[in-house]
Amino acid sequence: MAEEIKTKTAIPRYQQIAVEVAARIANGEYIEGEKIYARSSLASQYSVSPETARRAICILSDLGIVTSEKGNGIIIRSQKKASEYIQQNGKRQTIDTIKENLLKSVSRQKQEMETLNDCLKDLIEASVHFRSMNPFMPFEIRITPDCVYLNKTVTEIQFWQRTGATVIGVSRNNTLMKSPGPYVALSENDTIYFVTQDDTLDRVKEFLYPSK
Structure with missing residues (x-):
């Protein structure tokens, strides 16, 4: 305190x-x-x-x-x-x-900032612990018109080879497709669920939405 x-x-x-x-x-x-x-x-x-x-x-x-x-x-x-x-x-x-x-x-204000910092620290620690207890907890990303691989299939863009992530589900029009396979195309407004080997979202984001 x-x-x-x-x-x-x-x-x-x-x-x-x-x-x-x-x-x-x-x-x-x-x-x-x-x-x-x-x-x-x-x-x-x-x-x-x-x-x-x-x-x-x-x-x-x-x-x-x-x-x-x-x-x-x-x-x-x-x-x-x-x-x-x-x-x-x-x-x-x-x-x-x-x-x-x-x-x-x-x-x-100083006390409030210290309390906020403590809360953020606890949240980060809890998130890391939760993910370590749930290694297959999926990430998700929304497909927007800015996606460079819009309407391309997972196989065509070599999604796994180039990101190390495996697509395990696609949500489209309020319907969840589990294990959609390598031939599912990335459509606008899709939500892609995937798991990665290193538990990072950055590589997938950079792949689908390259920095200019």
Whole structure:
């Protein structure tokens, strides 16, 4: 079974916190100039480590959304920049979703191709085994107007001598003639049944319908 492709990319927790705080600023829950919780309070509110809270604050500070001064907490600076950050993050999430769906589709197609290849392999092996168990299983070929020996008898065209195949039946007008003998002629719309020594159909096809 093919190894499953990992398509889900988790967003770091500090980025999630930065987005959530920016969303609250963009929605007017916090106003510009307002002082909100300190880093330790932010870590406690979101149940994360102080380092995770610090990284979230750094993102917002770098974008000019807030300022953070030691001992002075976090101060809101720009609702507009918070809104812009939320919009950019939404576009990024859309791209990530498209990428994830694309990778999932590629994974499914890969698995389907592997399943198809396994089925074809099983079919070939089963066919070879079946023919080995039934050495006299006949081949068949349809006689069309393109046949170069149309209306010629098996003897006239030296069918056995030139192909190594023996005609064992001819189906004509919904009637099957078994062991038709060497003097049966190849008529249009006939179906010829034959057995070969090497179990190959190619030689007979090339004989009746030579490549140009």
